Amino acid sequence: MLTTRPRGTNDVLPGEVEKWQYLEELARKICREYGYEEIRTPIFEHTELFHRGVGETTDIVEKEMYTFTDRGDRSITLRPEATAAIVRAYVENKLYALPQPVKLFLIGPMFRYDRPQAGRFRQFHQFDVEVFGSDSPAIDAEVIAMAMDIYERIGLKDLELHINSVGCPECRPVLRKKLQEHFQPHLENLCPNCKGRFERNPLRILDCKNEQCQEMGRHAPTTLDALCPECDSHFERVKGYLDAVGVRYIVDNRLVRGLDYYTRTAFEIMARDIGAQSSIGGGGRYNGLIEECGGPATPGIGFALGLERILLTAERQGLTFPVTRGPAVFIATVGTGAERQAFQLLQQLRRQGVAAEKDYLGRSLKAQMKYAGKLEARLVIILGEEEVARGVAVVRDMQAGEQQEVSLSELINYINAKG
Template sequence: MLTTRPRGTADILPGQIENWQYIEGMAAQVCREYGYREIRTPIFEHTELFVRGVGDTTDIVEKEMYTFQDRGERSITLRPEGTASVVRAYLENKLYAGPQPVKVYYIGPMFRYDRPQAGRYRQFHQFGVEVFGAQQPTVDAEVMALAMDFYARLGLTNLELHINSLGCPTCRTTVRDKLQQYFQPMLGELCPNCQSRYDRNPLRILDCKSSRCTELALDAPTTADCLCSDCQAHFEQVQLYMQDLGIPYVLDKQLVRGLDYYTHTAFEIMAPGIGAQSSVGGGGRYNGLIEACGGPSTPGIGFALGLERILLALEKSGKLPQIQARPLVYLIAAGDRAVRSSFSLLARLRAAGIAADMDYQGRSLKAQMKYAGKLGVRYAVITGEDELQRGSVMLRDMNAGEQREIPVGEVINTLGNR
């Protein structure tokens, strides 16, 4: 139907968008303070970027991508996540040739064909950061600190930060062998997806949402049990820096994240009480991703936070700000000459940076006053024939219910001072 939006999408209406703008503004402010600059990438990319970057054994690539042929018979995919696109932009625009590390952030829509549920949509929005060219564990700590700082400024303090290390490719080979040995006797009991992952990427089995697979994996070997000495040392340093910052965390050996490109530090942020899916974001290191996409060997780390999930968490915790976009001033005019005078004054108020509006429906004076009350404006500027002759207006404080007459030339200064 032409009047029904596609399943898994949402209209963000006036009265709602102000909360989105508040969150996005807070994200931009935090990023500026941490030295991150904004980047914007296309909403669609060549499909191969995500197959190679995200991983062909992930649920995203196997089941969730919006992929189509364009008119040039090229395979195009609406971006299901932000990191691969930012990596592509880093390489294509030769950002690696400039000062390192490169620290960027993005805010925008992503697309996955998934089952819609509370706070999860097929078109959803993410705030993410990426750091390229820095290997030190201090960067791991900074990225997690930025995420937790962002949440704290929004008023979300009941969150749990879960961290783990996925190790390097050598560690992954070790854990792969051990997982295959562990799951081999019970291969027939795994779900069809996990049976196919057994040979290709058994680590994905640990991320399966099937209750039976989760039960079978309870005693499975973990990446934390298979870390080499260098990876273990890196992860210990990350934890020390987190302790120095006073940021509590939970060591979660079962945490593997849902994308193939993660290495070393991985983390997820949980908001208890927002539903079965309590994650509000996460991320980690991806030291091999840039090389896998055709670039030089470059360390990377980042996170992505779901804005819909953040809004849901704010609502559930009673921290959702009550923001209403409304004009500060409403101009009320009685008569044609007063309308012309008010329309001219309206332009001058806006030029002075004062939010103002007026009637456009030819309402009566009484109806205009009533409408101004419904809008919730702070001041009404009333002009009639008598005021025009005296070169003045009536300035009414709608909250106090008081009004006084002032010269029309003093309106802007009077309102500006207030």
């Protein structure tokens, strides 16, 4: 039907959109404090970018991407995540020539063909942060601390930060061999996806959601069992920085995240009571991704927070946001002779930065006052032909229930003084 939205999508209506605006502005404010600059990338990219950047063996690439062929016979994909797109922009626009590290953030919609459920949609929105050009454990800790800082300022409680190290190209082959030795006797019992991953990337088996695969992987070797000295030292220093700023965490040696590009630090933030998908954000380091996408060898790390999941968690925890709806001023008129004066005043107020509204349906004064109440206007200016002739207006404070006459020449100053 043309009157229903596609499955897995949502309309964000007035009354709800203010919560989104509050979250987005809070995120931007925190980014300014941490030195991150905003970037905006296309909603669609060449499909090859996500095959190379996200990983051929990921669920995203294998099952979830919205991919189509355009009129130029090019394979195009709606972005399923932001990191690969931001990396592409970093390489294409030669941002590696800027002073390093380069710290960027993006807020926008992503698309995955997934089974809709609580906190998971086919079009969803993420706040994404990326840092390019530093391999310091302190940057890892900063990124993690920033994510937790955002949640804390929103007011979310009872969150769990899980961290792990997934190694590097030097120690991954050791883990690969250990995992293949573990899963070889159970190969026939793995799900079809994991059978394919056995040769290509057995680490991905640990991230499988199939219960039988999870059971067979319960006693499998973990990433921490195979870390090289450099990765082990890096992880210890990350933990030390987090300890220094009081960020509490759980070392989760089974955490591998859902994307192939991660190296070393990986982390995920969990919330209770939002359904089967308890993650509300996460990220990690990806030191080989920029090179894989055609750029110079450059270390990188980042995270993505799901806005829908944040809002769902906030709702479940009974949080309210300090959002303001409705105009500050509503202009009510009595008689047609005051309409022109009211319209002029309306525009003057708006040009002064005052949110203002008036009636456009020819309602009675009583109906206009009722309408102003529904709009949650703080002040109502009542203009009639008599008031216009005397050069005054009646200003009613809707919260205090008081009103007084104010000269039209002093009206804007009076309203500004009211705040």
